[in-house]
Amino acid sequence: MKTTLIILLNLAIMVAIGQDKEEQWLTKFEKSNYMQTVSYDECIAFSKKLAHKSEIVHYSEIGWSPQKRAIPMLIIDKDGYTLPEDIKKTGRLIMFIQAGIHAGEPDGTDAGFMLIRDMIIYQKHLGLLDKVSILFIPSFNVDGLARMSAYNRINQNGPEEMGWRTNSNNLNLNRDYMKADSPEMKAWLKVFHQYLPDFFIDCHTTDGADYQYVATYGIETYGNMDNELTQWLSHYYEPKLKEQMQQKGSPIFPYVSFKKWHDPRSGLVRRVGTPMISQGYTALQNRIGLLIETHMLKAYKPRVYATYNLLVMSLEMMNAEAKTLKKLHHNADLLMSSEKLGPQKLCVAYQVDYMDTTQVDFLGIEYDMQVSDLTGGEWFQYSKTPATFQIDLFENQVEETVVKLPKAYIIPVEYPEVQEIIKSHGISFFITDKKHTIEIETYKFSQQKWGQNPYEGHHSLTSFKADPIQRKTTYEAGAMVVPVRQRALKVLTYLLEPKADNSFVSWGFFNASMEQKEYSETYVMEKMARKMIAENPDLLTEFEAWKKENPQRAKSQWLQCNWFYQKSPYWDQKKDVYPVGKITDQKVLFLLGQH
Ligand SMILES: [Zn+2]
Incomplete structure (x- = not known):
């Protein structure tokens, strides 16, 4: 009798301890009946708790936000490796999961925490670590997360409180992948090119028209991604993901916009992802990016579970296809680096x-x-x-814009901020050690129009003409030479070709080079214009024709005089000329110092 009682008591204690253990490892999302998400401090605490519990989870910080909050990243590797070279030596692939780039959309934070917890506490899904190691950023926009409120997402059905869309400088980090203004993005790019992950997932919640899907997804299969990887995505990954989510009772559909805002019946539109956003960017790096967009009107619980399932399914497919994926990435990188087999032209918009x-x-x-x-x-x-x-x-x-690729681009020393951004993308380059005068191709701009309002803190150049020109140009020592044949060929071409989607020129990095900085006095020019016409009588005919074509401008004496100024030898020959050069001759490249 006594023994039975002791056994029963022990059992009761064990159950109680078990429940405690259970309780202890519930995420805030689960504890709150699926209504709440973590604050910044709770996010860091739970991340550290997971790392403290298990040898296979490592807590790290990738950098700092403008308000000096650490950006956390968990590294999950079955052997406890954390360095990219160690992980790569094992032959495992790397999955990079990111949540909270828009801190008001924290579905991925809670899904990721549950997944890692399930692995280390309940030994569930552990097989997913056989051939894959995971990098998990539970909340990328940490300053946005710290600005928590119930009133940050007017359209969205939960959680009860959430972070803010932008960082503390009011920059949208999911528009910053190319120009990399924010310290958060600079840190992210460092992680990306150090680890060069095989798969990237960015977790969001979308606004927009109502429909039945709890989650929609975006992947790049329309031309900006390597052809073989596109085939893998559209013939293997995408149909399988759709089928498995359907089986789970949560069908998914591609992330679309509507031809007419809000009106699904007007037609659905899928686009090539612009490289200022995550999955558009990773495509240019020859790496797969999945965009998850759960729907704002669905309850928080099914949204988080849909995200969880999409993470698990993607990891399963990575494990099943590890060999193939590794080969595809290797080939894609090799193709970009190959002078002989790589592209001679590139579509950049x-x-x-x-x-x-x-x-x-x-x-x-x-x-x-x-x-x-x-x-x-x-x-x-x-x-x-x-x-x-x-x-x-x-x-x-x-294809809207296709450019012919040069051997290399050359960025003058006087544009250090442009050079720094090139570096942060993991692009290979070398710096010249002396002054060179070389023959280059570049562009002459005209008909420039700038946006009326700032966009992401930039005065963007929204439309312009770019005519190719050739000229001899002197580059002072310290110029950055960027050979085109390298694995990041697409990223560097998009940044440096003015007409490319998200080029430096379009973001306004070269605005100053398009300003007129010397002016002629009208009374000086009136006299000089007469002298110029006397020397070249055709000029008058040309002038009359210009006045006819530009009746408004012809009303201004100053603009008429400026017309003559532009034809005079005093005119600034650098104005409207793109300071970056395209080197098309291999001999010039050697002369500059490439060996
Ligand atoms: Zn978002």
């Missing part, structure tokens, strides 16, 4: 072809459109009734 559509089934929600008696605008009123719409999908892309 795409546009959706609105002449070409396919019909698809889209799991929508019935809605009515009424004219608002308050604003007079179109008011979309969604019902609760699911409906399958057969609608147009516009997904064919046309």
Whole structure:
């Protein structure tokens, strides 16, 4: 009798300890009945707790935010390795999962914490670490997370409080992948090119029209990604992911925009991901990027679980295809580095072809459109009734700008901020040790138009003409020479070709070179213009023609005089000329110091 009692008591204590253990390892999301997410301090504490518990989880910090908060990263490796060279030696692939780049969309934070906890506490999904090691940033935009409030996401159904979209400088980090203004992005790029992950996942929650899907996804399969990797994504990964999510009862659909804002029936549009956002950027680095966008109107619980499932499924497919993926990445990098087999031309901007559509089934929600008696605008009123719409999908892309690749680009010493950004992308280069006067190709700009409002803190050049020119140019010592044949060929070309999506020129890095800095006095020019016409009578005919074509400008004496100034030898020959040169002759490249 006594023995039985002791056994029962012991059992009760063990159950109680077990429950404690369970309780201790619940995430805040689970403890709060799936209604809450972590604050910055809780995020760091839970990350450290996981690392403290297990040999296979390592806590690290990749850098600092503008408000000097550490950006955490967990490294999960079955042998406890943390350095990229050690992990790569084991032959394992690297999965890089990022949550909270928009801190108001923390689904990935809670999904990632549960996944790592499930691995180390419940020994669940441990097999996923056989052929893959994981880097997990539980919250990238840490200053945004610290600005927690219930009022940060007006459209979004939970959690109860969440972080803010931008960092403390009000920069959207998911527009910063190319220009890398923020310290957060500089730190991220360092991690990216050190580890060169085989798969990257960026976790978000989207605004937009209502539909049935809890989650939508974006992957790059429209031309900006290496061809073989595109085939792998569209023939293996994408269909399998869709099928498995369907089996889980949570069908997914590609992340689309609508041809007409808010109106799904107007047609769905898929685009090439711009490289200022994460998965568009990794594509230029020949690496797969998955964008997860859960839907704002769905409850927080199914959103987090959908994210969790997408992480697990992607890890499963990486394990199953580890050998293939490794080879595909190797080949993609090699192709970019090869003078003989690599591309001679590169498309650097795409546009959706609105002449070409396919019909698809889209799991929508019935809605009515009424004219608002308050604003007079179109008011979309969604019902609760699911409906399958057969609608147009516009997904064919046309090449908008294609450039011929030079042997190298040369960036003058007087643009150190441009040189620094090139470095932060892990691009190979060398620096010249003396002054060189060389023949280069470059561009002459005209018809420039700038955006009226700042965009991400920049005065962006929104449209311009760029005519190719050739000229002899002197570059002082300290110029940066960037050979094109390297694994990051696409990144460097997009940054340095003015017409490319997210080029330095389009962000306004070279605005000053387009300003007129010397002016002629009208009374000086009136006299000089007469002298110029006397020497070259054709000039007058040309001048009259210009006045006819520009009647508004011809009203200004100053602009007329400036027209003559531009034809005089006093005109600034550097104005509107792109300071970056394209070297097309291998001999010039050797002369500069490439051996
Ligand atoms: Zn987002």
